[in-house]
Amino acid sequence: NAGVTQTPKFRVLKTGQSMTLLCAQDMNHEYMYWYRQDPGMGLRLIHYSVGEGTTAKGEVPDGYNVSRLKKQNFLLGLESAAPSQTSVYFCASSMTGVNQPQHFGDGTRLSIL
Amino acid sequence: AQRVTQPEKLLSVFKGAPVELKCNYSYSGSPELFWYVQYSRQRLQLLLRHISRESIKGFTADLNKGETSFHLKKPFAQEEDSAMYYCALRYNTDKLIFGTGTRLQVFP
Structure with missing residues (x-):
C-alpha cells in the first residue's frame, strides 16, 4: 500500500496563477485533511473532509478551495496564488473513531513568486 | 479555545543524555493527545498516543x-532521535491542532 500520496512534490508559481494539489489515499479512510507548514508555526489545518462529498473549513481556509468527489481523493485548489501561500503542504487521512492517528503524505513544496 | 504549546523550538543534548x-x-473537553515525529527528508509519522501508554523507540x-501536560521523555538519547517533534491535540472528534514543534538535536 502506498498510504497517502501527494502530487506534485514541488511547484513554482507566479502570483495570480492557479493550481490544484492532489492527495490520494488507498487505506479507505473516511477523514482527509490539508495542512500547511510554515517555519515557527507548526502545521495549520486549511480544510478537511469527513467523507466523500463533504468538506469543511479549518484554521486557515482563506484563499483555498477543496473538493472530495471520490473517497480516496482530496483536492486542494489555489485559484489565484499569492506569495503568502508559499509553504509546504501536507495531506493526511485517518479512520474514524477515538484516538485514530493521522497518516501523512510526503508534502508538496510550493513557492509563489 | 484549544491550544497546544511547545515552548522549546530547539533542544540540543549529547548522546546518552536524558531528553x-x-x-x-x-482544552475544555477530554483530551486525546499524540506525539508525531518528522525525521529529515521523511514524512510526518505518529510516534505515540496517550491512550496506548506505550513506549516507542524508548x-x-x-x-x-x-498540569495539562503531555511531555515526551527518553532516558538516553540516541543520534538517530534527531528530528522535529510535534505534539498534537485531537478536538471536536475529527480535527488535530499541532504545536509549533521542537527540533531535537542529539550530538555524538
Whole structure:
C-alpha cells in the first residue's frame, strides 16, 4: 500500500496563477485533511473532509478551495496564488473513531513568486 | 479555545543524555493527545498516543491532566532521535491542532 500520496512534490508559481494539489489515499479512510507548514508555526489545518462529498473549513481556509468527489481523493485548489501561500503542504487521512492517528503524505513544496 | 504549546523550538543534548520535550495543552473537553515525529527528508509519522501508554523507540509520554501536560521523555538519547517533534491535540472528534514543534538535536 502506498498510504497517502501527494502530487506534485514541488511547484513554482507566479502570483495570480492557479493550481490544484492532489492527495490520494488507498487505506479507505473516511477523514482527509490539508495542512500547511510554515517555519515557527507548526502545521495549520486549511480544510478537511469527513467523507466523500463533504468538506469543511479549518484554521486557515482563506484563499483555498477543496473538493472530495471520490473517497480516496482530496483536492486542494489555489485559484489565484499569492506569495503568502508559499509553504509546504501536507495531506493526511485517518479512520474514524477515538484516538485514530493521522497518516501523512510526503508534502508538496510550493513557492509563489 | 484549544491550544497546544511547545515552548522549546530547539533542544540540543549529547548522546546518552536524558531528553524531555515539553507539551502543554488547553482544552475544555477530554483530551486525546499524540506525539508525531518528522525525521529529515521523511514524512510526518505518529510516534505515540496517550491512550496506548506505550513506549516507542524508548520514548514515553504521560498525560497529566492536573498540569495539562503531555511531555515526551527518553532516558538516553540516541543520534538517530534527531528530528522535529510535534505534539498534537485531537478536538471536536475529527480535527488535530499541532504545536509549533521542537527540533531535537542529539550530538555524538
